[in-house]
Amino acid sequence: MTTTQVIRLTRNRLDRIATVVRRIIGVPDYDRYVAHARRCHPDQPVLSRDEFTRQRMVERYSKPGARCC
Amino acid sequence: MSKLTRFGIWVVIAVLAAAAFAKIALDHGESINAAWLLTAAVCSYAIAYRFYSKMIAAKVFALDASRATPAVRLDDGRDFVPTNKWIVFGHHFAAIAGPGPLVGPTLAAQFGYLPGIIWIVVGVALGGAVQDFVILASSVRRNGKSLGQMAREEVGPVAGITALVAVLGIMIVLLAVLALVVVNALKSSPWGTVTIALTIPIAMLLGIYLRWIRPGRVLEASAIGIALLIFALYAGQWAAAQPTLAAAFTLSGTTLAITIMIYAFAASVLPVWLLLAPRDYLSAFVKIAVVLALAAGILIALPPLHMPALTQFTDGSGPVFAGKVFPFAFITIACGAISGFHALVSSGTTPKMLERETDARMIGYGSMLMESFVAVMALIAACALTPGVYFAINAPASAIGTTAASAAQAVRQWGFTLDPTQMQQLAQEVGEKTLLSRTGGAPSLALGMAQLFSSAFSGSAALAIWYHFAIMFEALFILTTLDAGTRVGRFMLQDLGRHVWEPFGRVSWYPAVVLSSALIVAMWGHFLYQGVIDPLGGINSLWPLFGISNQLLAAVALCVGTTVFIKMGKARYAYVTLLPLAWLTIVTMSAGWEKMFSPEAKLGFIAHAHVVEGQLAAGALPAAIKSVADARRLIFNDYLDAAVTAFFMVSVVVILADSIREWTSVLRGRKPAVSTEAPFEVVPVPGD
Numbered sequence: 233m234t235t236t237q238v239i240r241l242t243r244n245r246l247d248r249i250a251t252v253v254r255r256i257i258g259v260p261d262y263d264r265y266v267a268h269a270r271r272c273h274p275d276q277p278v279l280s281r282d283e284f285t286r287q288r289m290v291e292r293y294s295k296p297g298a299r300c301c
Numbered sequence: 302m303s304k305l306t307r308f309g310i311w312v313v314i315a316v317l318a319a320a321a322f323a324k325i326a327l328d329h330g331e332s333i334n335a336a337w338l339l340t341a342a343v344c345s346y347a348i349a350y351r352f353y354s355k356m357i358a359a360k361v362f363a364l365d366a367s368r369a370t371p372a373v374r375l376d377d378g379r380d381f382v383p384t385n386k387w388i389v390f391g392h393h394f395a396a397i398a399g400p401g402p403l404v405g406p407t408l409a410a411q412f413g414y415l416p417g418i419i420w421i422v423v424g425v426a427l428g429g430a431v432q433d434f435v436i437l438a439s440s441v442r443r444n445g446k447s448l449g450q451m452a453r454e455e456v457g458p459v460a461g462i463t464a465l466v467a468v469l470g471i472m473i474v475l476l477a478v479l480a481l482v483v484v485n486a487l488k489s490s491p492w493g494t495v496t497i498a499l500t501i502p503i504a505m506l507l508g509i510y511l512r513w514i515r516p517g518r519v520l521e522a523s524a525i526g527i528a529l530l531i532f533a534l535y536a537g538q539w540a541a542a543q544p545t546l547a548a549a550f551t552l553s554g555t556t557l558a559i560t561i562m563i564y565a566f567a568a569s570v571l572p573v574w575l576l577l578a579p580r581d582y583l584s585a586f587v588k589i590a591v592v593l594a595l596a597a598g599i600l601i602a603l604p605p606l607h608m609p610a611l612t613q614f615t616d617g618s619g620p621v622f623a624g625k626v627f628p629f630a631f632i633t634i635a636c637g638a639i640s641g642f643h644a645l646v647s648s649g650t651t652p653k654m655l656e657r658e659t660d661a662r663m664i665g666y667g668s669m670l671m672e673s674f675v676a677v678m679a680l681i682a683a684c685a686l687t688p689g690v691y692f693a694i695n696a697p698a699s700a701i702g703t704t705a706a707s708a709a710q711a712v713r714q715w716g717f718t719l720d721p722t723q724m725q726q727l728a729q730e731v732g733e734k735t736l737l738s739r740t741g742g743a744p745s746l747a748l749g750m751a752q753l754f755s756s757a758f759s760g761s762a763a764l765a766i767w768y769h770f771a772i773m774f775e776a777l778f779i780l781t782t783l784d785a786g787t788r789v790g791r792f793m794l795q796d797l798g799r800h801v802w803e804p805f806g807r808v809s810w811y812p813a814v815v816l817s818s819a820l821i822v823a824m825w826g827h828f829l830y831q832g833v834i835d836p837l838g839g840i841n842s843l844w845p846l847f848g849i850s851n852q853l854l855a856a857v858a859l860c861v862g863t864t865v866f867i868k869m870g871k872a873r874y875a876y877v878t879l880l881p882l883a884w885l886t887i888v889t890m891s892a893g894w895e896k897m898f899s900p901e902a903k904l905g906f907i908a909h910a911h912v913v914e915g916q917l918a919a920g921a922l923p924a925a926i927k928s929v930a931d932a933r934r935l936i937f938n939d940y941l942d943a944a945v946t947a948f949f950m951v952s953v954v955v956i957l958a959d960s961i962r963e964w965t966s967v968l969r970g971r972k973p974a975v976s977t978e979a980p981f982e983v984v985p986v987p988g989d
Contacts, residue, residue: 250520255384256391257585258650259519268378281517288379289573293785294792294808295447296468296645
């Protein structure tokens with residue numbers, strides 16, 4: 233394996249770990265939303281990253297059930 | 302592995318669990334090693350998970366991996382997102398774990414470690430984990446419906462409305478008691494106050510970073526945030542060493558209480574991206590890191606427990622909080638054994654993320670076992686302190702006086718030893734002026750953890766940093782719950798108030814937002830303020846109220862669960878939820894009754910009011926109360942606490958009666974057993 237391959241592999245792995253960590257701490261997953269919107273609702277406009285994130289956060293802090301004591 | 306080997310392994314685990322419990326219960330030596338508690342807990346969890354949760358999954362729900370979950374059927378890229386089970390597990394655990402399982406066992410350590418360890422382990426296996434799992438599975442089968450919706454649809458409208466109002470009531474008591482824990486931890490502690498105060502601008506900085514500088518780079522921002530938190534820790538130490546700064550940040554309980562109320566109000570009306578969300582990310586990291594560090598610290602240090610198995614305070618004379626071991630140990634330790642609040646999480650975001658139905662077992666039952674393990678670790682940290690030090694920190698000034706000498710005297714009378722100079726020295730070593738009467742559980746947990754960490758990782762020189770690190774993360778958790786809870790409470794209040802006055806319910810109308818936020822802060826703020834000025838220490842009245850309310854919510858959840866079982870035609874398995882339900886009903890009712898009607902002034906709210914009334918009539922004032930007006934407020938608060946207790950007890954009765962009515966009419970055939978489950982759909986095969 234060449235050095236570039238090793239670097240690419242490590243980067244891939246780190247990216248994957250980062251995705252897992254982001255989802256565990258509850259960061260809204262914009263990429264997944266875009267993929268979903270393109271696939272299932274191609275006729276409707278897609279929210280921007282900023283709009284999407286804001287909407288998800290407002291939702292998260294508006295009802296009990298996102299956290300506990 | 303052959304069947305015989307597997308059978309052999311489980312026999313060994315069972316024998317280990319039994320042996321560890323026997324050692325814990327019967328050993329009357331000087332001290333017992335924490336390893337016994339860990340062994341008893343872990344082996345019991347393994348057995349409960351392998352056999353009991355599997356039985357519930359297979360026999361009761363018949364969870365089926367080929368049945369499409371709401372996340373799969375309703376995938377919308379937002380709420381409903383099929384997610385890998387390990388990620389959901391982490392997410393769910395981070396959502397249910399908080400300060401609750403840390404504080405409760407610390408307070409209950411006044412009875413010794415035996416009641417705590419038994420209740421945490423048995424309670425979780427047969428109660429808490431069952432509740433979380435049953436509600437999660439029920440919600441998954443109902444398109445991710447919330448607990449309130451399920452209570453209304455499964456049991457009836459009366460139970461539904463009672464549950465809704467009860468949740469708001471619990472929220473208020475929870476926020477008040479958690480805020481009180483922070484106030485008591487930061488009182489007269491410039492180091493702690495500066496560190497915690499700095500976490501607010503740090504969170505806002507991250508909010509701005511995520512919004513404008515590097516949008517969406519959460520991990521990067523969190524790394525910066527964690528570095529800044531460590532900086533804040535040292536900044537606090539530096540500030541506490543500067544006479545003028547130290548004086549400016551040495552705050553009284555009342556000042557801190559008002560500051561926290563203003564903070565929570567601001568957090569509730571400010572946009573979420575600025576404060577709440579970045580703070581939440583940081584808190585989630587710190588939470589998981591601390592749980593891992595605590596486990597590592599305990600495993601490396603394996604400390605001996607200096608607290609006896611049972612103290613004489615099981616008779617109800619304890620200084621930390623009043624009341625006998627039954628029912629108060631079971632009220633004090635809620636989170637960690639069984640916590641009704643989890644039912645909200647299990648019917649909130651989690652059920653909408655499950656990729657497969659069968660994952661509900663690991664996520665519902667498994668995460669709760671993890672939380673229970675956190676509670677065991679908190680119990681170990683508290684019991685590893687010498688009893689003298691533990692009681693000097695956790696007993697209010699009304700019990701031990703205000704000097705190290707008077708504390709040593711009081712502790713000696715209880716049959717433990719405390720060297721006054723050693724107590725002073727300990728306070729100095731952790732960078733505090735005093736450790737006496739630092740009630741609420743956080744300081745003694747922080748000290749326990751600091752001793753564990755320094756013996757496992759560093760050396761006693763770093764004791765002060767570890768202590769303030771522990772205080773910082775506890776306060777960080779609590780403030781995160783406080784600000785998000787105030788905001789959620791505001792929405793709930795607006796939702797209820799909508800029926801009275803429509804404009805009040807408009808969530809984006811500024812006057813309604815400000816008014817409802819102010820109302821919710823005023824509600825929990827009142828209880829907080831009352832706790833701060835309470836001569837008995839506040840925790841004494843508020844923590845049991847919180848425990849009762851939390852267990853009430855658990856009773857609601859178990860009623861819903863039982864109804865679900867019966868309507869599924871699985872009435873013969875109803876014992877799974879009826880057993881913990883019966884226990885919780887006995888516990889909450891007897892604890893509630895004692896808190897209201899006990900003739901002892903220390904325990905019963907009404908009796909305490911009568912004593913103060915008597916003193917006023919005789920022209921005297923109770924100890925530590927300065928004016929007649931204050932004494933009258935004390936009396937009012939006693940009656941208010943009694944009324945709140947009565948409200949929770951009546952709620953239990955109403956929900957139970959409504960549920961039993963529903964059960965009998967279904968079982969007797971008066972009402973058809975109609976399932977409200979979403980119809981079965983097979984998981985689509987990829988490529989179809």
